[in-house]
Amino acid sequence: MRHFAGAFVCALFVLGLVREAAHAQSIAPTAAPKFETEPFSGAELLRGKRITEAECAALPGAVWVAVDQQGECIRYYHSTAGGVGPEVVVFFSTEVASTNARGEVKPYDFYVKQTPAAMQDRSAGWSRSLRMPYLYLGRPGTYGSSGEHARRRTPREIDLISAALDAIKSRHGYTRLHLAGYSEGGHAAAALLARRSDLGCVVLASSLLSVRSRLAEAGRDQDVTGNKHPVDPVALVDHVVKRPDLRIIVVTDPDDNVISARSQTAYVSRASVAGLPVQQIFAAATDSNAHDLWRACLSVAADCARGVKDDAIVSKYQNKMPETPPDADDPPLNAPGVLTRGVTVNESQCKSLRNAVWVRVDGTGYCVRYWISAAGGSKDEAVVFVHGDLGDAKTPTNLNRYAALMTAGRMQRDVQRWSRVYGGPYIAIGRLGAFGSSGDHRKRRSLLEIRVVMAALDELKVRHGLKRFHLAGQSGGAHTVAGLAQMRADVGCAVMAAGVISVKTRARDSGRKIDPGTKASYDPIDHVGAMQHQPGRRMIVMSDPDDQLVSFHSQREFAERVRAKSLPVLQVSADSGTENFHGLHNESQSMAIDCAKDMDDSALVAKYQNKGTPGSGGVSAVRSR
Numbered sequence: 001m002r003h004f005a006g007a008f009v010c011a012l013f014v015l016g017l018v019r020e021a022a023h024a025q026s027i028a029p030t031a032a033p034k035f036e037t038e039p040f041s042g043a044e045l046l047r048g049k050r051i052t053e054a055e056c057a058a059l060p061g062a063v064w065v066a067v068d069q070q071g072e073c074i075r076y077y078h079s080t081a082g083g084v085g086p087e088v089v090v091f092f093s094t095e096v097a098s099t100n101a102r103g104e105v106k107p108y109d110f111y112v113k114q115t116p117a118a119m120q121d122r123s124a125g126w127s128r129s130l131r132m133p134y135l136y137l138g139r140p141g142t143y144g145s146s147g148e149h150a151r152r153r154t155p156r157e158i159d160l161i162s163a164a165l166d167a168i169k170s171r172h173g174y175t176r177l178h179l180a181g182y183s184e185g186g187h188a189a190a191a192l193l194a195r196r197s198d199l200g201c202v203v204l205a206s207s208l209l210s211v212r213s214r215l216a217e218a219g220r221d222q223d224v225t226g227n228k229h230p231v232d233p234v235a236l237v238d239h240v241v242k243r244p245d246l247r248i249i250v251v252t253d254p255d256d257n258v259i260s261a262r263s264q265t266a267y268v269s270r271a272s273v274a275g276l277p278v279q280q281i282f283a284a285a286t287d288s289n290a291h292d293l294w295r296a297c298l299s300v301a302a303d304c305a306r307g308v309k310d311d312a313i314v315s316k317y318q319n320k321m322p323e324t325p326p327d328a329d330d331p332p333l334n335a336p337g338v339l340t341r342g343v344t345v346n347e348s349q350c351k352s353l354r355n356a357v358w359v360r361v362d363g364t365g366y367c368v369r370y371w372i373s374a375a376g377g378s379k380d381e382a383v384v385f386v387h388g389d390l391g392d393a394k395t396p397t398n399l400n401r402y403a404a405l406m407t408a409g410r411m412q413r414d415v416q417r418w419s420r421v422y423g424g425p426y427i428a429i430g431r432l433g434a435f436g437s438s439g440d441h442r443k444r445r446s447l448l449e450i451r452v453v454m455a456a457l458d459e460l461k462v463r464h465g466l467k468r469f470h471l472a473g474q475s476g477g478a479h480t481v482a483g484l485a486q487m488r489a490d491v492g493c494a495v496m497a498a499g500v501i502s503v504k505t506r507a508r509d510s511g512r513k514i515d516p517g518t519k520a521s522y523d524p525i526d527h528v529g530a531m532q533h534q535p536g537r538r539m540i541v542m543s544d545p546d547d548q549l550v551s552f553h554s555q556r557e558f559a560e561r562v563r564a565k566s567l568p569v570l571q572v573s574a575d576s577g578t579e580n581f582h583g584l585h586n587e588s589q590s591m592a593i594d595c596a597k598d599m600d601d602s603a604l605v606a607k608y609q610n611k612g613t614p615g616s617g618g619v620s621a622v623r624s625r
Contacts, residue, residue, distance in 0.1 A: 035060050035077075035117040040143060042107035045097060048148040049141055059144075061120065063167035067159045074164035075144035077119040077136040078172065082127035086175040087200065089301050090135045090165070091126075092185030093294060096142050097149065099224040100577035105150075116144050130302040133174075137164065139188060152184075153211070153223055153230040158191045169198070176200045176245075180301035182294040183259065184208045190233035190267070193240045193248070201304035205251040205297030206285065208259050209267035210234040217260060219401040234267045237274045247304055248278040249313065251297060254322035255290035257417045260410075261326035269327065279310050284320040288376075288420035290413070330409040333369075333435045334390055339397050342440035343433045350438070357463070359455035361448065368456035369436035370429045371408075372464065373416040379424035380467040381492065382460075383596055385415075385589050386453070388475030388498075390434050390441055393549055393580060402585075406435065422593045425464065429453060431480060444476055445500060447522040450483035457484070468492050468536075472592035474585050475550065476500055482524035482558070485539060486531055493595035497542040497588030498576065501525060502554040502561075509551035528561045538595055540604070541571040542588055545613050546581040552614065570601050575611045 041049070056064045056073035063074050078088075096111040119136060127134035140147030140160050151157060165177060178201040181189025186207020193202055208214060211232040215221065222228040240246075248271060252264045264280075271278040281300070285292045296317060303313055335343075350358045350367035357368050372382075390403040411428055419426035432449045433441030443449060457469060470493040473481030478499025485494035500506055503523040504514055512518075539562060543555040555571070562569040572591075576583035591608055599607075 035115075035120045036144075037115050037117045039112055039115050042112040045107050045111070045141060045149055046105055048150070049144075049146045051146040056146075061116075062144075063164050063171065065160060065163035065167055067156055067163060072140055072160055073146040074140070074160065074167075075116070075138040076164070076168060077116070077123040077138075077143075078134070078168070079120070079124040079127035080133045081124040082129065082131045083133065085133060086173065087178060087305060088133040088135050088172070088174050089130060089178045089180055089298065089305060090137055091298060092137060092139065092161075092179070092181045092188045094183035094185055101579050101583070102577065103226075104577070111142075114143075119143060126298065130298060132302060132305065133172075135168065137161065139185075150225050151227075152225060153187060154227060155231055158188060158195065158231055161188055162192055162195050165192075165196070178301050178305040179203070180297045181205070181207055182297045183291065187211070187231070187233060191231050191236060193233070194236040197241055197243065200245055201247045201249065201301055203249045203251065203297050203301040203304065204264075204267075205293040205300075206253065206256055206259055206291045207250070207264060208233075209250070210263040210270075213263035213266050214259065217263065217405065219405050234270050237267075237271045237276060240271075240274070240276055242275060242277075246277055247310070248276060249300055249304060249310075250278065250280045251283055251293050251300060251317070252280060252326070253285040253290040253293060254282055254320060254326060255413045255416055256285070257289045257413055258291040261322065262330075265326040279314065281314055281318045282320050282322060283317050288417050290417065324409065328409075330407040332404060333406050333408060333411070333430075334399055334403050336399065336404075338433060339391055339399065339441055342442070343436070343438045345436075345438040353436075356436075357456050357459040359452060359459060361451045361455055366432075366452050366455075367436075367438040368430060368452060370427055370456065370460065371411045371415045372425060372427045372460075373412070373419040374425045375416045376419040376421065376423045376426070380465060381470065381596065382425040382427050382464070382466050382468075383418070383422050383470045383472065383589070383592050384427045384429060384457070385418070385592075386429055386431065386471065386473040386477035386480045387435065388473075388477050388585070389444060393582075403434070408436070411435065418589055418593070421590070422596065424596075425466070427460065429456060431477065445479045445503065445521045447483075450480055450487065450522060453480055454484060454487060457488075461490075470592050470596040471495065472497070472588045474498055474588050475582065478588075479503070479522075479524065483522055483527075485537065486524065486527050489534060491534075492536050493538045493540065493592050495540045495542060495588045495592040495595065496555075496558075497584035497591075498544065498547055498550050498582050499541065499555060499558075500550055501541070501558040505557050506550055506554040509553055525558045525561050528558070528565055528567075531562070531565060531567060533567060537568070539567070539569045540591060540595065541569065542584055542591060542608070543571065543573055544576040544581045544584065545573050545611060547576070548580040549582040556613075570604065572605060572609045573611045573613045574608050 051073035053064050056062050061076050097107045099105050138145035141149030179189040180203045182205045186204040211230050223230045252261050254261045268280045345367035350356050392398045392400040415426045430437035432439035468490050471481040472495040474497045478496035482501045485491045502525040503521045541559040545552045559571040
């Protein structure tokens with residue numbers, strides 16, 4: 001999820017970029033050329049950029065700085081179009097590359113389309129908008145600066161940035177700096193607090209302020225760069241010197257899906273305990289990820305720099321107080337032993353829960369947990385997502401990382417995000433014994449499980465005034481979606497990603513015998529023969545051809561069986577980006593939303609198909625109408 005969310009945030013950020021820089025002595029350029037019009041290089045971003053001291057001196061907006069006797073050229077984009085003075089707002093922004101679960105790094109499209117000349121123009125625009133000097137600093141390895149972006153969040157990166165600020169201050173005669181840090185750029189701004197005494201206002205919006213909290217939330221022990229000991233701003237608060245003119249303002253959307261409000265609030269709490277002048281503002285971001293607060297970041301920084309008091313700034317910008325405190329207790333939904341003992345919830349307990357329905361199947365009661373949001377708008381058609389299995393692929397009796405970390409709060413923020421993308425009601429539902437639903441998860445992929453979810457959807461239709469469902473499911477959740485699409489008449493789009501939709505073939509392809517348990521499972525492919533044409537139903541199979549857990553062959557077999565029945569089905573092959581090529585969690589939800597918005601098959605293929613199928617000789621999709 002993090003990779004999709006990051007890409008979405010960065011795509012939005014291109015509407016008005018600004019950035020970062022480093023330490024020591026500068027060589028004043030003579031007759032500097034105009035800013036370059038060639039786009040920034042994605043290849044240099046990945047391998048590192050090299051610039052000599054002489055080359056740096058010839059560049060506009062560049063300073064040569066050295067840390068540990070190793071020099072770098074740090075680029076910056078500076079303008080006084082909106083006013084002059086002894087103080088400047090310096091902006092640090094978000095990441096410019098994504099890293100998938102296999103550790104593969106890819107520059108964001110917006111970055112490789114950006115040019116130094118465009119950056120300089122934007123800086124002039126922001127200087128005029130803020131009515132004061134403005135500077136965007138290119139962190140090492142980015143936006144024309146030399147160095148390695150892969151070494152971000154290290155002491156060397158922060159030292160280089162600080163050294164560059166010294167050189168820039170000397171060159172332009174500034175006496176005080178006001179820092180505005182957004183997203184991962186806020187990490188650099190917060191880290192500088194412990195190194196510098198010339199900072200006035202430091203505004204940190206949607207910022208990475210507690211690396212350890214973020215890693216814990218992701219179940220990781222190291223940064224995406226591979227660094228196990230990244231600089232962590234929350235650990236530096238005791239090193240920040242208290243000064244009367246220092247003001248720290250943290251701007252947070254309570255529903256942030258990229259950098260949690262919990263981790264941002266942890267920094268605020270720690271800074272408060274340390275006696276630092278910190279103020280947290282809760283504000284509504286402009287994007288579906290509830291993360292895009294960079295414009296507010298700059299505006300708050302300018303107001304603060306002009307001496308506007310904290311209470312006036314809070315009154316002006318705070319517009320989204322959290323319903324639940326970000327640091328409130330939010331335990332994991334799945335207990336460690338859920339895979340061996342199941343989940344028991346009685347009727348009275350179920351009916352006391354905020355989002356749960358009590359249903360009966362064959363005389364037995366089940367509590368089905370769900371999360372719903374209409375943050376994106378009201379419709380009588382909802383998109384429903386069904387999660388995959390809870391078990392870890394290597395140790396099936398243990399929870400996988402996603403299942404072990406998911407909480408009710410995170411689930412609710414997730415459906416709010418997808419609702420905003422969809423523009424209507426969005427639901428995530430728990431299968432048997434999963435994510436708070438009662439039952440035994442060992443009975444998954446059964447007719448019982450499908451019937452329990454069916455009964456829950458019937459209740460949700462009545463409770464929320466819904467008429468039709470568009471379904472997305474991943475892995476074992478795709479099995480449920482296939483069964484629902486075969487049994488219900490109110491299903492529009494049904495996206496099955498990395499799906500166990502041909503159970504016995506999947507078992508054979510994995511080298512397993514067809515045991516009694518496998519035979520007893522509901523096998524969607526066996527029920528294709530009974531399917532009839534249903535107006536408006538669109539079945540989509542989404543697969544990574546290299547899937548190591550659910551064979552591509554088994555998924556394709558299901559699509560071919562549906563096609564042989566002369567029913568409409570589309571199969572799309574896509575790179576999952578995960579270690580075992582079995583993800584497509586976010587992609588399935590995005591595709592279901594696009595399908596629900598009536599995007600046709602050709603457009604879906606153009607958007608999502610990015611990997612060739614075995615024997616295809618290239619990227620291709622299989623469809624039937």
